[in-house]
Amino acid sequence: MSTLNKKILVISSDRNDIAFVEAAHEMGLYVICCDRYKDWRVSPSKMIADEAWDIDYSKTEEIAKKCIENNVDGVIAGYGEDRVTAACRISKRIGKPFYATEEQISMTRDKRLFKKMCEKTGVPTPKDYSLSGDGSENGFDQIVFPVIVKPSDNGGRKGISICNNVDELRTAIPYALDYSAKKKIVIEEYLVGIELCAVYTFSDGYISLSCLNDKYISEDTGGAKLCDAVLTPSKYYEKFVQDVHPGIVKLIETLGLENGMANFQLIANKNGIYAFEMGLRVNGNDDFKVIRKNNGIDFMKLIINYSITGKMGNDLAQDDPRFERYYGTFCAFVNAGTIGKISIGKITENENIYDITYLHSEGDVVANTGTNAHKAMMFKFVGKTIRDIQDTISFIQDNLIVHDIQGMNMLMKTFNVKRLD
Structure with missing residues (x-):
């Protein structure tokens, strides 16, 4: 099925989403951008789209109705779980394909549920000190500092703190809870090492590791840690493929993911490689651009294609994480x-x-x-x-x-x- 002259709705319209609009235009699609902002300086993707709707994307029923009235052929989103969830709901409401279900998205965006899945599938994770997840002080005497505190259901490095003692922990807990819709947090050992990001693409059940990055996090002390630089390929590639990759493949299969992409955030040090987060979305560092440059695989276009046709449109045969440069x-x-x-x-x-x-x-x-x-x-x-x-x-x-x-x-x-x- 061709995408030419079909209509795609892009949920959210900030500067990140310009990449979605450009990719869809290259595929011959008519692009509609949607978010709540009437001031398009906040939503610059609307300026280059063919059409724009000033509707809060949380109003999924209203948007779905408008999609049906305007013969929209597919819905897509990236860069945030709320956006992806909204796109998923709208797609289901209008009877169009989406690469993940709302249940799958919920399972991966909740860091506590993700850790439980890792345990079942053999993916190593940092030690967890918050079994209840509500920030209660039960078990504080068992904590070995430093620890990292974060909301269980938010990304973008929001609500994160590094704590070296109980006083800092007591301050960090309400800060993390403020960023959690479910009012649940994760307190886990803070591992010193190199952050990694593993990006997977899957098509018709075939699971491919597309790239593994080393991420260099800000060395500023205290508070959230921002990613200053990313280097591909990772110096931990061989160890990752041997020790972690099989478990991640099993995790993806257990979730029932057959089409789309996922990114995994991990920490590597002399003791091993540990996963702490997963996202079923395009990530903030735009790794799709690196993969596209090296392999010719453009998973942004693939998930757009899936939203229109129900097929990724690529068997991933040329996907290769062993970069030559x-x-x-x-x-x-x-x-x-x-x-x-x-x-x-x-x-x-x-x-x-x-x-x-x-x-x-x-x-x-x-x-x-x-x-x-x-x-x-x-x-x-x-x-x-x-x-x-x-x-x-x-x-x-x-x-x-x-x-x-x-x-x-x-x-x-x-x-x-x-x-x-």
Whole structure:
């Protein structure tokens, strides 16, 4: 079935979703963007869509009715579980395919349920200290610090704290609960190591590991940890494939996932590799762009195709996580304030950089949340060696300017490229 001239509804319309609109247009689709904002400066994807609806995407029945009236052929979303859940509900209501069910999404977005699934399928996870999940102090005397506290049902590094003692833990618990719709939290051992992200694509029941990344998290002490840089392939690839991959495949099969994609967040250190989170959505670091550049597999287009036709449209034969070159992602974070100027100077002239994503623009007000809302830009690039990646990050940092309206530097501290050695 062709997608040409079909209509696709994209749930949410922020700067991330521009990638959905562009991909759908390349597939010949008529694109409608939908969220609650009437000020399209907040929803720039609406500006490049063929049509836009100013409706809160939580109003799934109202949107479904409008979809039926307008002969919408499919619904898609990414970057957040609430968006994906809304798209799933609307798809079901209008009788169109979606790559995951609401039950599957709920099972993966709840970190506590995810940990239980990992235990059943043999995927290692960090030690859990909060069996009740409600933040009660029962069992506090058994905790070995440091621990990480986070909401059980939220992503984007929202509501996360690192605690070194009971006093910090008591402060962190209500903070995490504020970000939890279910008012449930996770308290688990804080493992020191390298964060990893494993991205899987599946088509007609065939499960493929598409890439494994090393993620370099901000070294700032306290509070949430933001991802400064990503490097593919991971230095832990062989160990991951041997020790963790079989369990993850079993977990995906147990969930009954046959089409779509998933990303797994893990920690690696000398003692092993431990999974702590799973998402059935396009992730914030846009790993689909890296996979597309290396393998020619574009799972964003594949899940759009599934929403229209009920088929991914690719047997994944060319998918290969053993990258022959290094692929880097550098995230530029800014401090709270109002952005007055963004200048990238000579950065566009660097032949190693193949993608630049703006997540904020001049005039945007950045609140002090300690989350990925501080991410202003992402740069993606390639290199033959680690040194090439380091040089490119240094080049970006030397040439990127983000000032507030008083002309002061807004960029957070410089990333130390020697961490990539």
